[in-house]
Amino acid sequence: MTKNESPHIRIGLDGYNLAMPYGTGVATYGRNLASAISEIGYPIDLVYGVNIPRKTEVNLRESMFFGQLGTDGVDRLTFRKRIRRWRVHPLVHDLIEIPVTGRTIRADTEDPLPKFDRLFNLGEIFDVCARHFRRYGRFMTLRLPNPPSIMHWTYPLPIRLAGSRNIYTLHDLVPLRLPQASLEDKRYYDQLTRACVAQADHIVTVSERSRKDIIELLGADPNQITNCYQASDMPQIRDPLALKDRLHRLFDLEIQGYFLFFGAIEPKKNLGRIIQAYLEADIDTPLVIVGREAWHAEKELKLLGMAHGRKLPGVERIRRIDYVPRVLLADLLHGARANLFPALYEGFGLPALETLAAGVPLLSSTTGALPEVAGTAALAVDPYDVDAMVKAIRRLNQDSALRARLSAEGPIQAAQFSIGSFADRIRQLYHDVARR
Structure with a gap:
């Protein structure tokens, strides 16, 4: 006892x-x-x-x-x-x-x-x-x-x-x-x-x-x-000095050189609009999607396919990873420029908390429980507003001061959920x- x-x-x-x-x-x-x-x-x-x-x-x-x-x-x-x-x-x-x-x-x-x-x-x-x-x-x-x-x-x-x-x-x-x-x-x-x-x-x-x-x-x-x-029980970085090497060697990615989405690929996670907003943002920073396909995944991923006989511009910068152990997911999270998680509705939103705890900038939403979890330590948008999402992705991509502020505030907010x-x-x- x-x-x-x-x-x-x-x-x-x-x-x-x-x-x-x-x-x-x-x-x-x-x-x-x-x-x-x-x-x-x-x-x-x-x-x-x-x-x-x-x-x-x-x-x-x-x-x-x-x-x-x-x-x-x-x-x-x-x-x-x-x-x-x-x-x-x-x-x-x-x-x-x-x-x-x-x-x-x-x-x-x-x-x-x-x-x-x-x-x-x-x-x-x-x-x-x-x-x-x-x-x-x-x-x-x-x-x-x-x-x-x-x-x-x-x-x-x-x-x-x-x-x-x-x-x-x-x-x-x-x-x-x-x-x-x-x-x-x-x-x-x-x-x-x-x-x-x-x-x-x-x-x-x-x-x-x-x-x-x-x-x-x-x-x-x-x-x-x-x-x-x-x-949150997301693993901590085992060796921060080796993170850069692991990301490059295992995933061919650079630290803070990509956006991340992780979670089940299903309608409430809003991945379809995330992909649309990312493509419309027209940025060079890749988007890495980590998650197993769930219900209606094909609808959420349809923009990655062919449109009028050709792929949409920018699709080649989107990478999909079906599943990784949590220790490697932690690597991908800690190395991301930001995590994109403007879900339609969450009862809690564990990926948001894991992102805050890791000190990684978070794009969140104004609906469900995400405002409770993220507070003011995330950039929040209406999850149905693709234009707002486009602007937010561009800000997270270009504004290093914004990213630094969110990175600093995230762990403080996450401490409430230790x-x-x-x-x-x-x-x-x-x-x-x-x-x-």
């Missing part, structure tokens, strides 16, 4: 997003939350839904679990059969403990499990619960021995843990606020988030903007919602929930 916290409080966390092969912003939230809980000194139980058989022998559970962790290869026929079988089972399911003995070598994993005291699993439980909720509109219940005081679900999931106070993080209501920019089933998302609000012992969110949305759109009791914000500040907010949250 650390910081003299009460030893009887134990926290449960789900591995819903942590188990995804390339991670997400919610996975980063989960890792940072686990780090904050460890700093506070509470023991952690992790709950995963990795696809391993229930009847796996005890001595094989560890190897089977880590062999499947982070993969997305599921036999859909087998899965459908399993769903049919689960329908006739009770709505209460026992989690299976994974004994972690150290027999598996995991040093080469990019995103290892957070620190934990106990590890539990039930194959594909998150998918099963989602399908069950779609069909019956009810949450499923899980059980484990000596349950944690608080089970913190880091995403809206139709699950409860018996014997614990269940709290849920709702990161945003983008599918309802900006329906044209998200893939989610709007009816399902509305029903699920309303059910979470109705059944939760408490709701957690990550910005005042999201808190207001939850109150306004879901009719939630303001006293039942706490905004704890987020924190892991220590996040841990303080989480500690108070758990204290308030546990004493009810």
Whole structure:
């Protein structure tokens, strides 16, 4: 235990997003939350839904679990059969403990499990619960021995843990606020988030903007919602003197010689307008796009293709990188002239915080939670106004004094969202929930 916290409080966390092969912003939230809980000194139980058989022998559970962790290869026929079988089972399911003995070598994993005291699993439980909720509109219940005081679900999931106070993080209501920019089933998302609000012992969110949305759109009791914000875990530069060499050798880029965009390629990130504004700005500084293609990526990237049988002028200065480990993404971020992130709507906007913390100039937007995160330490534009974006990109390209000011102010603004500040907010949250 650390910081003299009460030893009887134990926290449960789900591995819903942590188990995804390339991670997400919610996975980063989960890792940072686990780090904050460890700093506070509470023991952690992790709950995963990795696809391993229930009847796996005890001595094989560890190897089977880590062999499947982070993969997305599921036999859909087998899965459908399993769903049919689960329908006739009770709505209460026992989690299976994974004994972690150290027999598996995991040093080469990019995103290892957070620190934990106990590890539990039930194959594909998150998918099963989602399908069950779609069909019956009810949450499923899980059980484990000596349950944690608080089970913190880091995403809206139709699950409860018996014997614990269940709290849920709702990161945003983008599918309802900006329906044209998200893939989610709007009816399902509305029903699920309303059910979470109705059944939760408490709701957690990550910005005042999201808190207001939850109150306004879901009719939630303001006293039942706490905004704890987020924190950044972007790796620091390993060797600043070697950054120039790594950028040149690995990416053929020069320090402060390129603009950067990183994040999922999907409508709400506004990459289509960013590309249009960059091309209209007609500058020589390259634009590097780092991100995996998500829903409607082809629409966002259409300007990179052919128009009237030829490529648009300037397209040759745009480079795409599908995926890099976070340590190399940190290199690309720290070396950028500026990061372009005028998103349409963010519940928080983790790339913005990571940019500020790195001391890199940020082009942000005036919508969603980004004004909360960036404050006055970014150059903000209306994300629908391409002309304003063109002018902002030109300013960031030409005005070294502006870049110097933003670089200096960014880390000061980001300090409000340090892991220590996040841990303080989480500690108070758990204290308030546990004493009810």
